[in-house]
Amino acid sequence: MSARPNFPEDPHRPRCHFLPPANWMNDPNGLIQWEGQYHLFYQYNPAEPVWGTMHWGHAVSDDLVHWRDLPIALAPTPGSLDEAGCWSGCAVDHEGIPTLIYTGLKQNRESVCLASSTDGLITWVKKEIVAAPPDDLGPLLGFRDPYVWREDSTWYMLIGTGVQNVGGAVLLYRSADLVHWEYMHPLLTGKAAESGAMWECPQFFRLGDKHVLVVSAIVHAYAMYFVGTYEEHTFTPESQGLLDLGLFSDGAYFFAPATMRDDQGRRLMWGWVREGRGEANQKAAGWAGVQSVPRVLSLQAGELTIKPAPELAALRGDRRQFGPMEIAPTETGLLEGVQGDCLEIRATFAPGADAERFGIEVRCSPSGEEHTAIFYERGYLGVDCDYASLDDAVYQGVLGDRMPLEEDEPLELHILLDRSVLEVFANGRACITARIYPSREDSLGVRLFARGGSASLETMDVWPMKSIW
Ligand code: FRU
Secondary structure, rough: OOOOOOOOOOOOOOOOOOOOOOOEEEEEEEEEEOOEEEEEEEEEEEEOOOOOOOOOEEEOOOOOOOOEEEEEOOOOOOOOOOOEEEEEEEEEEEOOOEEEEEEEEEOOEEEEEEEEEEOOOOOEEEEEEEEOOHHOOEEEEEEEEEEEEEEOEEEEEEEEEEEEOEEEEEEEEOOOOOOOOOOEEEEEEEEHHOOOOEEEEEEEEEEEEEEEEEEEEEEEEEEEEEHHHHHEEEEEEEEEEEEEOOOEOOOEEEEEEEEEOOOOOOOOEEEEEEOOOHHHHHHHHOEEEEEOOEEEEEEEEEEEEEOOHHHHHHHHHHOOOEEEEEOOOOOOOOOOOOOOEEEEEEEEEEEOOOOOOOEEEEEOOOOOOOOEEEEEEEEEEEEEOOOOOOOOOOOOOEEEEEOOOOOOEEEEEEEEEOOOOOEEEEOOEEEEEEEOOOOOOOOOEEEEEEOOEEEEEEEEEEEEEEEOO
């Protein structure tokens, strides 16, 4: 794998998550496994660490953990429908030819473009395929982020949009050849007050015996899913939820997720993890935007479960084990022998804690000025970022949502801490992604805590995580 000496002095730059060599990244795009290798394309501005004229960056992995950079896959072509940007889209296998279907941008107009490669996904030949949205829907907010799949010999495509004064929507198209497309109907339309004015980055796939539709709702940016049934090209949602509970003032840290089915039949998802500090800091850092770790989706008893890919265990160093132990409210000390800014933690707390709030603090400075608490409080799962950093430019806030546990159900936390990125998975059914940027070099401690009563830890394993580069 390529060595990446970039920004060796930057204490906030993640070491175990994918990000480009420098500059700006947003959405994951065109996820596909080709001849065994995982390909990750991504929204990339190679010119600066802020959003701008978008390209498709490209990286490849044999194991879902280590990545190698490949040349930029798509760049705007002057005079064509993508002259102002190559925006998000997907990848399919078209009769043995890797094919990208993506959004072209020209003078604020969005269209659907295609690109295919005959040299092993390195160079791409483009074609313009759907220049404009159907006109019988009235004025639309956006027409972008095509998602394509095949049923028997017919191709289907979803496009994200918003119907003015109604809400976010995804439009369904069909095609026999991937080039000529016929508009069918909206697959789903939301209500603006409930789920945003526009839906970006639709994803649609079978999971177990159901179908799942994922959309990224704006203006307040967050990723949602609907689980339902799909028959006769009609989707009937039966339940819905947020894919990640890490919402701050500007939306969710985890946004615009994309998914793929891999050779093992798993549904994998990556999402863009946004920055939690202002543009001036991004410019000073020289990079912005991270991909989440790959998350595996499945359905259990009709409920969506989300877990980090098991392959990430390859990054584990020596394990430290704790528990069983009681955590009393007087407990204040940091755990001995556990320190770090790149840690994997798995902890199980016994059901029925009498503590009001309990959990784990990470990135703790020795006297506690900085710390980030992952907590459970009376049915609420949260990450408290109010003391994560003494730096005023860093966004604060308590992230989370209700996650009730059954009476006899333990709380199972799976935490991936990678410098400024924190991903928390709880009981396979809730995720919270957060960004933290502790300012002190010694904010490396880990602490168990309980407030207003005690809690009991059944087991806890902690591993330092090795760099993926
Ligand atoms: C989502 C998004 C997409 C668009 C892309 C542009 O973050 O706004 O809708 O295609 O980013 O970079």
